[in-house]
Amino acid sequence: MLDVQVQNEMDSTDQPNSIFHVEQIYMYPLQPNDTKNMTFGLLTGETVVHSGTCIDGSILITNYRLYLQSGKNHYHIPLGLIEVVEPREPFYLHIGCKDARTYGCSFKNNEECVEWNNHIVKAVDPQRPLKQLFAFYHCVWSKQKDYDETTRRLESQKRYTFNKEMFENEMIRLQFEGDSWRISKYPPYLLVPSCINDDVLESVAKFRTSRRIPAAVWRHTRNGAVIARCSQPEVGWLGWRSAEDEELIKAISAACNFDRSQRVNSDKDSNLSHSPGSFHSDESLQITSEMNHQEKKVLIMDARSYTTAVANRARGGGCECPEYYPNCEIQFMNLANIHSIRKSFHALRQLCTSSADQPNWFSQLEGTRWLLHMSGLMKAAVTLVTAVERDERPVVVHCSDGWDRTSQIVALGELLLDPYYRTTEGFRILIEREWLAFGHKFADRCGHATCSPDINERCPVFLQWLDCVHQLLTQFPCAFEFSHIYLVKLVQHTYSSLFGTFLCNTQQERIAMVHDKTFFRLGLFEFALL
Template identity: 50%
Template sequence: MVEEDESVKANGSPDLHLQHLQVSCPLLNGERVEYEGGAGGSVFTLTNYRLHIRTQDDIINVPVQLVESVECRDVTQLHLTCKDCKVIRCHFLSAEQCQDWSRRMNASVRPPVRLEEVFAFALLSCSTSTEEREVHDGMCRTGGHQHRFKSEMERMGFHTHSDWRISNINHNYRLCSSYPQQILVPASVTDQQLENVAAFRSWKRIPAVVYRHQSSGAVIGRCGQPEVSWWGWRNADDEHLLQSIAKACAADQKLLIMDARSYAAAVANRAKGGGCECPEYYPGCEVMFMGMANIHSIRRSFQCLRSLCAQVPDPVNWLSALESTKWLPHLSLLLKASLLVVNAVDRDHRPVLVHCSDGWDRTPQIVALSKLLLDPFYRTIKGFQVLVETEWLDYGHKFAGRCGHGENADDVNERCPVFLQWLDCVHQLQRQFPCSFEFNEPFLVKLVQHTYSCLFGTFLCNSVKEREERQIHQNTCSVWSLLRAGNPAFHNILYSPRSETVLHPVCHVRNLMLWSAVYLPNSAPSTPSDESCVPHSAPVSPEDTPVSSFSMNDG
């Protein structure tokens, strides 16, 4: 049981017997203590970045933006529900103390009114070392979409084929605010035609090619749904673009259009102005519906999973209770969809176009997982960074809305662990192919935590356009400064570069396992402390446990 007495403001005048508490939590650059208190050998420290609880036996270290909700239960018990599935319970000596800490925590975990309030900005701005600044500036100069885009185009052999071209139609994001500035399209399609296609696709997210299989020449593209509506609109330039993609691949088979939704959901979207491709208008294409759940169903499934994992385990009913959450079936369906793309591109030499409704949730899940299965480069630490930044960041996954750390991001209906679900699938692949990944499980666990922590600026904002406008790269540290290739803590000792080129996982639910390191208490793998790895940080005592090692108190 974690119990604590009256807290004191750090910037006030605490009683003499609490003076020693001021050194209980080593601070990062820019981190300041807002409240601190202790009793019976336990110390609570609330800063502008985290809640740090030091008990006689353990340390709980949770970033405040990782906390989704705070509520009082049983008068003296405070429940902190985290976005990564953990639940922390704190017991207090009185209801008044519990209410006081509830108010403090609720004020701390709310979405920021201004983006600059998140801790990632303070971390870098308070760095005074010239050497630290030079390291950070060097990382900023070597990153960026254009450098990454050019390298990827050359690596996949697009530069040697005249059937493809780089379009700058989205320069300064004038066409689509959630797309990168440069996109790859068939050479036979003009920018004027792309402009017409944008008027027909949801949020102007036109079909863009993001991968080419170097042996078969087949490509993978992504886009938003066509805006067919109940009127049954069609667009000649859109039809021409899809035909041109297949023609540029010299494909003998029809272009596979993979719609992540069910047919019923796609048709229902026509009432809101969306819809799906009509086969008679796209004679060179085949449409396949995957029946994947939308963000609302995934959110409910995750909430059920979190509730289950927070309970005292019941060995008799555990498997049936886990099945009832539907979390593993959702993972299974995502893996199956990705494997279908892999087989089409690798085995059948068939181009694939993937979309869902808007093209920024289920679409990057399928496309990124397919590329991971197809290409060993993306299974290296460097390649995985390229994969995440390209498919998730450059193409506009709404991290601010889905994670709830954007400005005034109070709408819980916008929140959903889409990226976490994808990382869970990557973990399932790691289990099935232990020698095929350069990075290990702690690497993925850290990535889960820092998707939400706001210690880094990598996952702030909803698009690359917003990140450029807010100068995120210049004013915050990158998560890849922690998860870098040179960090031995995240290197898989079983990794073999000569392992399978294309992975074909078993997708059935019975072959999947609950990711205990993320979802279950006291089961995280040993990982280095963030504070000892992140540039621009203050020294931290060696006994500090990582954020991943939450201590759960069941009372």
């Protein structure tokens, strides 16, 4: 056995300062007949499937990675990261990855090129049982190597996954512990106004797509405004309505208004007791109190365009009717759907393979519309922040199903509003809650095992959000506790299948099939920071 430190686990050797050196991972050395001139050891549970040579150097496939050695460069590409493999003339194999990186290698003849193409396509095929992913082999063999240490790691990682304790701690931090809000019992771990009972929530769930009811996820601790998220109402062509849903939205507004009035009264008492005879006259305090007691209209942010929302009525969906929600204002964000985002990303990846020296390269970049889509998402997040911070209004965010664009807007808005989410610990909790716990379909969107066979379900939604975080980090580097490399590693391991964090489509599936059977936090959220 070799007890070595993983350093450049996925990068070229020309990057010696990799941050992937958080822990000691046991590796098995390669057997003499596996391959020659190898400069790395295998992860625990990793086995060689195919090995050979290409014109530039060596090529190797294991049950976890594709290894390419070209001259002095060494590339370690997790199989889950590979999306496109295609032979090109003359005898050249092109490999496109889900993080927009591309690789290639040349062979002596067409037969070798086609053979290795078939090997890689078979290795990266997502249609396989979940337990055949490398994350499970890695955990099982780690138990064989050191049962006590592996058991300790599996036990310790429970506190790093979203659970009741983490949920309650976050609610205390956001000061939801007052009389206005409560945690629902069915469905569990949802914050709703105290005046709304679970029977009402059940009726609301029948009116919202995929039973995703409006639930509060963040609260402004100074003005009491909350951010809530849900899915579209099932209005249909007949214009159905739900009295319970209307009651819930109104209750969210009333709860925020009550919290605001409590704060105003507290400030008034403080001013009168500490500043007698000051410029805070009784008249000015009364005016301020009356202004803050006025109920703020709820801003319903629909991530779609108005045309798309209306078109969804043909499939039973739709949007809120202003006549039924008189205490609300509805605003459409005009964000593109997953099909447009996927097409845009593929165009961007294709452009990345071309030379940046072309005179019209930036025009082609604009033509991919990737930056335009990110700009729209950033604008939606700023709209959310403005409503909560400046206007002190509660905001309800939804798209069609509530697990793609809704997660993007809410998570990005919370990142802007709350400095805690810009720490490594807070950023992890943000992803755990808004993406994992609220059921973003990572398996379908990333093409993991058990994913839908329909490739139209794949889309780099999470990667697009991380790109927006990257833009913020570039503009305000001192506002974040982590670096760009942190985000790069996070993208890579979203697809790598080395950890179980981003497997499956729902939290329920993850708990049933992945928890205690894979590693979750080490190597993902505990990177050493540069």
